[in-house]
Amino acid sequence: MTIDAKFPAPKLPQIRRSADSDFFNRWARLFPSLFIIGFFMLAPILVVGTYSFLEADPYGGVRPNYSSAAYAQLVFEENLDGSWGFNPSYVKILWRSILIAGISTALCLIVGFPVAYYMARQPVDKRNFLVLLITIPFWTNLLIRTYCWILILRDTGLVNNSLISAGILDAPFKMLYTNGAILLGLVYTFVPFMILPIYASVERLDLRLLEAGHDLYATRWQVMREIILPLAKPGIIAGSILVFIPCIGAFIAPDLLGGSKKLMIGSLIQLQFSSSRNWPFGAAVTLVLLAFVLIVLMIYAMKSSGKKDLEAA
Numbered sequence: 001m002t003i004d005a006k007f008p009a010p011k012l013p014q015i016r017r018s019a020d021s022d023f024f025n026r027w028a029r030l031f032p033s034l035f036i037i038g039f040f041m042l043a044p045i046l047v048v049g050t051y052s053f054l055e056a057d058p059y060g061g062v063r064p065n066y067s068s069a070a071y072a073q074l075v076f077e078e079n080l081d082g083s084w085g086f087n088p089s090y091v092k093i094l095w096r097s098i099l100i101a102g103i104s105t106a107l108c109l110i111v112g113f114p115v116a117y118y119m120a121r122q123p124v125d126k127r128n129f130l131v132l133l134i135t136i137p138f139w140t141n142l143l144i145r146t147y148c149w150i151l152i153l154r155d156t157g158l159v160n161n162s163l164i165s166a167g168i169l170d171a172p173f174k175m176l177y178t179n180g181a182i183l184l185g186l187v188y189t190f191v192p193f194m195i196l197p198i199y200a201s202v203e204r205l206d207l208r209l210l211e212a213g214h215d216l217y218a219t220r221w222q223v224m225r226e227i228i229l230p231l232a233k234p235g236i237i238a239g240s241i242l243v244f245i246p247c248i249g250a251f252i253a254p255d256l257l258g259g260s261k262k263l264m265i266g267s268l269i270q271l272q273f274s275s276s277r278n279w280p281f282g283a284a285v286t287l288v289l290l291a292f293v294l295i296v297l298m299i300y301a302m303k304s305s306g307k308k309d310l311e312a313a
Contacts, residue, residue: 045290052283060277070284090268090285094292097265100179100254101247104186105194108243109236111187112194116235117228119195120202131199134192146185146256153181153257177259185253190246194239201235202228237300245293265289 052070054062077087119130137145152158155172163169175181205228213223229236251266258264265285272282 045287048283048286052280052287054280056278056280058277060279062279067280070278070280073281074284074288093263093268094265094288096263097248098292100182100186100264101244104183104190104247105240105244107183107187108191108194109240112191112239113198113232113236116195116198117202117232119199120205127203131196134195137192142189142252145188146252149181149185149188149257150176153184176257177261179258179262181257182254182262182264185257186247186250189250189253190243193242193246197238197242198232198235201232205231241297241300248293249289 051062053066053068055065055067056070057063072084073087074090075086075088076084079085115134119127119134122130150157153175154160155174155176157176159175160169160172163173164171209227209231210223213227218226248264249266249269251264251270254262254264255267255270258267269282269285269289272278272285276282
């Protein structure tokens with residue numbers, strides 16, 4: 001008997017057909033998700049991108065004529081003589097939006113971390129009840145909740161009337177239509193998005209590490225800084241992203257609590273489509289905002305991957 005008869009050659013075509021079948025089955029299972037992402041996310045972005053390079057129709061909508069005036073309008077304005085001059089108004093609105101979103105994220109972290117840590121240290125049955133309490137505000141429409149803050153903060157609202165009745169103030173204190181009112185509305189709206197990711201990280205914390213830190217004569221602040229905060233870092237980062245990105249594009253709280261004098265980029269986009277009827281400019285501002293958010297996320301992702309590579313090395 002020959003050696004080939006004892007050891008027959010492998011059936012390569014059958015193996016190839018099996019690999020092709022697995023590849024086809026894998027993409028067949030992914031197709032519904034890819035279709036949903038492409039249709040509901042990429043298609044609207046393509047439409048917005050197309051509108052940003054078209055000519056605005058004075059009566060609303062766009063005209064099928066190529067124009068880059070929407071992007072030029074971000075930093076320039078056309079004078080009466082036809083020349084173009086620098087206009088910092090929209091740059092200031094973008095900077096104000098970034099600043100307010102950053103401060104709101106920091107305030108949400110200051111408020112949310114102690115709450116999340118307290119929730120994670122409670123018994124299991126009590127934790128579920130506390131999580132339920134955190135999610136209760138989502139049961140009511142955001143617009144209604146924001147209008148309630150108007151009733152509280154206005155000159156004849158609950159706060160001013162209470163302070164005047166108590167003799168603390170002689171005249172109403174201006175709280176509505178200020179940056180403070182916008183910050184209050186944003187923090188109130190998005191602080192649950194900070195609490196829940198931090199709670200999920202701290203809940204998995206091994207309490208024996210805290211006991212070991214105290215056994216080694218570490219103070220409470222040292223335990224917080226050296227043990228709790230590093231282990232809760234993924235939840236802090238996730239919560240910051242979930243708060244910062246919606247705050248930049250928010251328009252309900254800035255519009256209702258800040259008034260027309262405290263315009264943010266989300267309100268600017270909303271006005272272009274509803275009142276100004278300048279759809280290309282609204283689409284251009286939308287893409288600029290989207291590009292800024294993507295750049296921030298890419299920088300964070302690159303830094304995270306770089307740290308992982310250094311740790312692996």
